Amino acid sequence: MRFSWIVLLLLSFPVLEAIGIFWAARYIGGWVLLWLLLAAVAGVMLIRVERVAWGARLLFSVQSGANPLASLFASGRILLAGGLLVFPGFISDVLALVLMLMPGSWGRRKLDPMRPANDDILEGEFRREQDDLLR
Numbered sequence: 557m558r559f560s561w562i563v564l565l566l567l568s569f570p571v572l573e574a575i576g577i578f579w580a581a582r583y584i585g586g587w588v589l590l591w592l593l594l595a596a597v598a599g600v601m602l603i604r605v606e607r608v609a610w611g612a613r614l615l616f617s618v619q620s621g622a623n624p625l626a627s628l629f630a631s632g633r634i635l636l637a638g639g640l641l642v643f644p645g646f647i648s649d650v651l652a653l654v655l656m657l658m659p660g661s662w663g664r665r666k667l668d669p670m671r672p673a674n675d676d677i678l679e680g681e682f683r684r685e686q687d688d689l690l691r
Contacts, residue, residue: 599641
């Protein structure tokens with residue numbers, strides 16, 4: 557039963573997008589084409605930039621001791637937002653903006669500059685002092 561609702565929703569999504577485009581074109585005219593073109597260009601640019609940046613983001617999260625899955629989810633979220641921007645329509649553009657504006661701290665630990673990434677290791681200098689009472 558749930559599967560049929562999901563299929564119905566996925567099949568009706570392009571129809572809803574087309575209805576939204578026609579409705580917006582009736583009210584604002586040819587500016588809809590400019591909006592769709594700019595959204596598609598922004599989506600392609602977002603995908604291109606994220607294609608290059610995901611490796612550096614993953615490497616930085618591993619080096620800083622953060623959860624690497626969080627950076628992969630952030631990259632996936634940005635790629636999905638870029639794909640939704642490329643898909644023509646206003647509903648997908650709103651979904652893409654929501655994905656891009658979501659906070660990216662899912663499971664990510666806030667890094668304190670004074671706290672080491674590994675809490676078991678404390679770096680520093682030490683000196684042994686002998687007690688006069690023990691001699």
